[in-house]
Structures are given as C-alpha cells and as structure tokens.
Amino acid sequence: MMKKIFFIILLSIVLIFQTSCIKQNQQTQHENEIDQTDNTVEQQPPEPSYEEKIISSMAMDEKIGQLVIIGFAEDTPKETLINAIKKDKVGGFILFRRNYSNFKSLYDLVSQLKELNKNNSLPLFIAVDEEGGTVSRIPKEGITMPDAKIFGTINDLALTEKSGSIIGKQLYSAGINMNFAPVLDILSRDDNTLLKRRSYGKDVDRVSAHGISFIKGLTEEGIIPVPKHFPGHGHTKVDSHVGLPVINIDRSIMAQRELVPFRNAIDKGMDAIMVGHLAYPQIDPSGKPATRSKVFLTDILRKELGFKGIAISDEIEMIGFANGEDSIEDAVIESFNAGIDVFVIGHTAEIQERVLKALKDGVSTGLITEERINESLIRIVQIKRKYNLSDEMNVDFETACELFTNEEYRSFVEDIKRR
Known part of the structure; x- marks a missing residue:
C-alpha cells in the first residue's frame, strides 16, 4: 500500500514538473516572438519627412533651378520669364527699381511671376535689397526708412524694430517675401565708403542689437530677413563689386568683432544669411573669398556658429566672386561644394544660363553629388514652408495699397529726422 502511495506521489511530481516546463517553454517562445516582432518594427525605415517627399518628386533640373535667385532687365520679354520659371524652374527672383515704375506695376509684376509658377513644386522667393536710406527698392509712392547709421546713432532699439516692421x-503688401537686409557689418574703418551709412556703426554690441531688432520687425510681418555680409565687410575700403577685399586680421579679432552680430542672430534662429566675397588670408590661407571657402562656409558658419539655414551668395556677378582669375563655372562649383546653398545672379541672362549649365554639368560629371544638392534643397524647402510662402498674392490690390501707403509711416520717418 505504501509503495502504491509513493508511486502516485512521484508520478504527480513528474507531471507537475513537465507541465511547468511546457508552460515555461511556451512563455519563452511567446516572448521571443514578441522580440522578433519588435525587432521587425524597429528595422522598418522611418516615414519620409515633408521635405524628403517634396524633393523625391522633383527632377534634377528642377532641383538645380531652386539653387538660384535671378534678376532681369527692365525690357525683358514675358517669354523669357516664362522660360525661367517653367523650363529652368528657378527658385526665385530679385527685383530692382528698374523692373517697376510705381507700386501698381510692382504688384502686377509679382502677381505675374507667382501666377506663372503655380504648377511648380515650390513657391518662389521674391527678394529685394531694402535696407532703407541709400539702398532702397521701395516704389515712389512709399516711405523709405532712413539709413541704418541714423538708427545706430539714435540707439533706440524700439525705433529700429519699428523701421523693420x-x-x-510695405514688402508684404507687394507680395515680396525675402529681404537682403540688414547689414551686420562692423564699421571698423572710417574709409569704408561702401558701408558708411549702411552700417549701424562701430560698436559691436550696438550693431548686433540693432540688427536683431530690425530682423524681429521684418519677421513679424512675414518677411524672411537675410542679414549680410558674412563674415564681415566692415574692415576694408575695397568694394567687392569691383574687387576682392582682403582683410588681414586674425581669428581672435574676427571672433570678437566681425562674427559677434552673426553669432547672435544665429542664436536667435536666423533662417538665412548672405555671404560676402571677402578674403581673410590669416584665417583661410587659400585667399579664396568666403563665398568659395570651406573654412568659412563649413567650419565656421555651420560647425562653429551652428547655422542651420540657407547660405545665400552675394551677387556672383561682382568681381570679388571669381576675382578675374577663375571662370564663373569653376567658381560656382567650388562655392556650392564649399557650402553655398543659393546663388544670386541679378543682372545678366547669359551668366544665369552658364551657372545653371555648370551645376547640371557638375552633377553629370560627378563634381557635384545629388546628396549635396538634396542637402541644400532640404534647407530651402524648410524655409519656404516655415514662412508659408505661396504663389498667391498676400492681399488684394486695394488692401495692399492701404498697407503700402500709411500716414503712420510718414510720421515715423519725420520723427526720426527730428531726433
């Protein structure tokens, strides 16, 4: 009897042990299946971003078109503009007073450009140089702000912000969305006639504070500010329109003076910066202008200062860009690979055609990679999206006229002149 009881107990223990093992194996198998499922999910590629979706739908010619902002002569036929938009698919236009005679003709011109672009993947940048004072594109019916020098002398940041606003x-009313301003150059030489009135002055902190105030005024009205001329055009008497300024200062001086306003603007989230044709041989011994220098565009602007927006060249028809030594084609390839995202070509149709061809040939010959092009495209798409750019006019013409001509603006300027 005892043997029988012992056998039954032993059998029960074995059965319990086997059942436990089976359950444990099933649990382990279930956990492995979950792990495999999790691993499968983790290994799936991430959903493409908005920018990546747009870029993946674009042909190479369309991508390259986005890398230029062009200007045109006053007698340019409409067919030429159609070709620039529908064939070359340019990223934007820079307008000058030669392109319009009054506010109505400016409004109509911008309307026309936007209408022609409506079937393209991205809206246009419509840009001007509107610093106020000596560099102004405001039509005759409008109010031109005084020079930056005056605001720097008064030294009231609220006034400078209102000038930007x-x-x-006025720009917003005309459908313009980008302004190549303000000047962030420190006027460290009295013989710098190019910037004598366009700079906020000699004091680093004052220039920085007023530049940021002006930028704030612009952005509050939906305009993309493009401060200039990185890394600093103040310590030279040479005009980069007619030659290559060579600025012989060391890295320490540049960091404490020239770069301060740009660094502060970048820290505030600056979306675009205009790079000048300026050589600093003690910092980049190659003697190349900053627009063609990896030292300035990649090492300093991107890595050191942390700039994530679009780097826009100053007008590349200026002598300082190719400096009479290199072809415009070679200079553009070098500049793009060094870090420029967008080229401004404001005047000559032949130069515009050569630049677009150079970029296309650069891709086909392997001098430019598609990866590098997409890098610039992501920045361009992000900014066009951030500012909600559109190929529709911002307001109807009647509302635009009310925004453009306002007695408050005139009173403001008269008050500034009395100070």
Missing part, C-alpha cells in the same frame, strides 16, 4: 508691411 514698416519695411516688412
């Missing part, structure tokens, strides 16, 4: 309102 008034300029922003």
